[in-house]
Amino acid sequence: MKKEGFKKYKQYKNVELKERKWPSKLIEKAPIWCSVDLRDGNQALRNPMSLEKKIDFFNLLVKMGYKEIEVGFPAASQIEYDFTRYLIENNLIPDDVTIQILTQARRELIEKSFEALKGIKKAVVHLYNSTSVVQRKVVFNKSKKEIIDLAVDGTRIIKELVREYPETEFILEYSPESFSGTELDYALDICEAVVDEWKPTTENKIILNLPTTVEMYTPNVYADQIEWFSDNIKNRDKIILSAHPHNDRGTAVATAELAMLAGIDRIEGTIFGNGERTGNVDLVTLGLNLYTQGIDPEIDFSSIDEVIGIYEECTEMPVPDRQPYAGSLVYTAYSGSHQDAIKKGLGLYNEEEYWEVPYLPIDPKDVGRTYEAIIRINAQSGKGGIAFIMQNYYGFSIPKFMQKDFSLVIQSIADESVKEVNSEVIYDAFKKSYLNIDSPITLESIEINSKEVSKKDIEILASINYKGNLMNIAGVGNGPIDAFVKGMNNIIEGFKVSSYNQHSLGDDSNAESVAYIQIIDKDGRKHYGVGTDNNIILASIKAVVSAVNKSIA
Template sequence: MEKKRIQIFDTTLRDGEQVPGCKLNTKEKVKIAKKLESLGVDVIEAGFPTSSPGDYQSVQEICKSITKAVICALSRAVEKDIEIAGVALKYANRPRIHTGIGTSNYHIRYKFNSTPEKILERAIYAVKYAKKFVEDVEFYAEDAGRTENEFLAKVCENVIKYGATVINIPDTTGYCLPEEYGNKIRFLKENVKGIDNIILSTHCHNDLGLATANSLAGVMSGAEQVECTINGIGERAGNTSLEEIVMIIKQNSHLNLFTNINTKLISSTSYLVSECTGMKVQANKAIVGINAFSHSSGIHQDGVIKKRETYESINPEDVGIDQSSIILTARSGRAALAYRYKKLGCFLNEHSLDLVYSIFLKYADEKKEITDMELKTILEKANLNKNINKVLHINTNNSSSNRRINIV
C-alpha cells in the first residue's frame, strides 16, 4: 500500500505564542519561521494580523522571508479581520487565510448569543469573503470537539461549496477521547459531500493530555493535516506537539503515513523556540526533553550499553542528538561506571572496577549526579593515580578521548 503524506501545519508563532509571558518580537518570529521552513513544515501559521500592529508586521516580514512553505494568517469570521489578514499576506508566495467561527452549542448560545442558522450564514460569508483575497482558504469550526456531528457536517459541506480548501476540526478544549475524535473525523469523511476534494485537518489541545493521541486518531481516520506546535506550547495545557506526532509517524511504518519533516533538525528547532520564548522544556518531555535519551537506572544503563534498542525505541541521532546519555547516580551499576570511564579513555580491569565502584557509591549517595571531574577524583581516592597525569583530559568539557589508558 502506498504511503499517505500527512501535512504538518505549525502554529507555534500563533497558537504557541498565546502562552502567558511568551511574547516574540518580529525578528524572533522571522528567525523561527526560517527554521520551521528548514525543518520542512508544510504550513506556517504566522500570526493573527488584526490582533496588533506588531503581529501584522510580523506576518508581513515572515511572508517576505519564506519561499516554500504556505504562510497562513488567522482571522475571525469578521470582514475587517479577513481584509487585514489578506493585506498582511500580500508578499507571500503561497498565502492562506484561516478563518472560522465557533460551532458548538456552548459557543453559539453563550459566546455569540446566536442560532445555528445564523452561525452557518456567517461561516459561508467568511469563506466567500476570504476568497476575494486568496485562493487557499482554511475554515476552522471552533470547538468542533463538542459540536454535534450532524451540524458540523452541514457547516463543512457548505463551506466546501463556497470555496474552502482546508477544513480544521479543532478539539478546542481538549475534551475528546481519541476514539471520539477519530469517529468524528470518520463521520465527516463519510457524510460530507466534497470532503475528498479538500484537506481535513486536526487541531487538538492538551487539557487532558490527549492532544497527540487525538491527532493520531484523526489521521488514522482520514485527516490529511495535523496542526501542532514545537514543544507542544500553546493555550492552557498546550497543543499537539510537532515532534511527538512526527516521530510517531516515522517510527511506526505500519501506519503507512509519512511527513516531509527533516527530523534531524527537531532538537535544534526545539532549543531555538525555547530560547526565544523563554518557555523551558520539561525535562521528561517526549523527544526533546533533556532526559528523553538519558538513563540513570543500572538495569536500563546495562541494556542500553549492550544494545541501544533494548530501552530506546527512537535513535537519538534521528532527532539531532549525538548519542544517549549515561547519567551516573546511586542507581548506576558497574557496567555504567566502566562505560563512562571508557568514554574518557580509562579502561579498568575487574579488580580496579570493584575498588572504584565502592568509592563511587559513597559519592553517589551524597550527590544527584557524578561528573567527569568527580570520576577523576574517585580514581585518586582509589590510589589508581599512577597514570593520573595522563587522564587530565577528564575535565569539565565532558569531551571523550581517543587515547587508551589501561588501569591495572
C-alpha cells in the same frame, strides 16, 4: 476537591459506527504539517514575541522543513500585521512555503487580512467561527442557522476579495471552532454549507479543520468523529481534512495519531506543544513518533538542541527535562539495570540492522545527541553505567571482575553527596582508588631477563622503595607478571594474581597501554590495581604495585 464534585461533569458518548475501520489501519506516511507556533503558540506566551523573534522562529520552522506556517492574526494585532508584511516585502517566504493567516468571519477583519497579504504568491486564509453548543448559548446567543449564516457570509466575503488579488493563489481553510463541543451532524451541516459556497475543485481544494479546541473526550471518540465525518462529507476528493488537537486531557498526540488513522490528511500544531491552557499537539513528538516507526516525517529533527535553543530564546519557555525526544534527560539512564542493558545493547548494535537497544526507542545520534549523555550516575546507578562512563569518556574498559568494586566506590560518593555524580568525579575516584598508586611501595627500576635454563622462564630484577627503604627484589616465573609477583612475595607474603586484563588507550601506534589486576591476599581478600604505560609489561607491573599498595594501605 469535593467528594462528589465529579457528578457535575457528563461523560461523552461514542459515535454510533457500525464498522469502525480506523482501529485496523496503520499510519503509512506523514501528514501535511502546519505549524501554528507564530499564531496559536505566540498568543499563549506571557510575553508575545517581538518582530525580531518572530523572524528567527519563522526561519527555524523553514529550516526544519515546515511547508505551511500560520504566521498570525494580522487583523487583530499590529505586530502580526507588520510581521506578515515584513515577510512578504523582504522576500523571506521560500517558494515552497505557504503562509497562513487567521481571521474571524467579519468583513472588516477579512479585508484587513487581505491587505496584509497583498503581493504574496500563495496563502491560506483561515476562516473560523465558534459552533459548539455552549458557545452558541453562552457567548453568541445565536441559533444554529445564524451561526451557519455567519460562516457562509464570511466565505462569500473572501470569494469577493479573492477577485481583487489576481496575483495570489488563495486557499480557504474553514474551522468550526470548538468542533469538539459541537453536535457532529451540525458540524457536518456547517462545513458543507461553506464548501457549497466556496465550490472547491480537486486542483484547488478547501481545508476543513476540525479542532479539539478543548479536549473533552478520549482519543478514540475523536477518531470515530473523524471517520464518520470523512465518510459523510460531500465532495471528499475536493477536501483536505485537517486536525488541530489541543492537550487539555494530556492526550493530544494520541488524538492526532488516531485521527490520522481515521482519515485526517493534515495536522496543525506547535513544536514542543506550546499553546493556550495545556497547549497544542507537539509536532516534535508526533514527527519523531513516525520516524521511530520507519516513516519519513519530512521534517528535519537532526539538530534538536539548536531547535531547543531558538525555541527557548523566542518563547522564554523552557523545554522540560523529560520532554519526549528533546528533553535533556530523555536519553539518560540512572538505574543500574537500565544502564547495563543500554551498555550491552550499544555494544551489540550493528548499523546495518534495525535499531534495537533497550530503553532507547530512537538512536540519540539521529537528533544530534551523543552517547556520552546517555548514562549518568547517582545513588540508583549500577556498575554497568559507571563502566560505560569510563569507557566512553576516558577510554578505560573496566573488566567485569573489577566493576563491582568500583561501583561501591562511586556508590559511597553518591550516597554522601545525595546528587548526581558527574564524569569528572568518577574519573578522579578511579585514579585515586586504582591508577598507578605508588605508596607505600614505589617502583624505582626494573630489568627483565630471559633465563638460560628455559626460554619459557622470565627473570625480573627490580628496585623498589618501601616506606623509605630501598630494596632489591628478584623473581623467576613463566612471564613478567608471574616473575614480579614471586619477587614481591619476598616482601609482601601470600598474595597472588587472580585476574588480569589489558588494552590500549587509543587506536594509534603510540597509544598508552592499560592493565587491570585483581590480587588475592593471604587472608583471601580481593584488591584491585590499574597501571598505564607506553610499554604493556610496565603497565602490568604498575597495576600489580597499585593492587599491592591497596592491600597494605
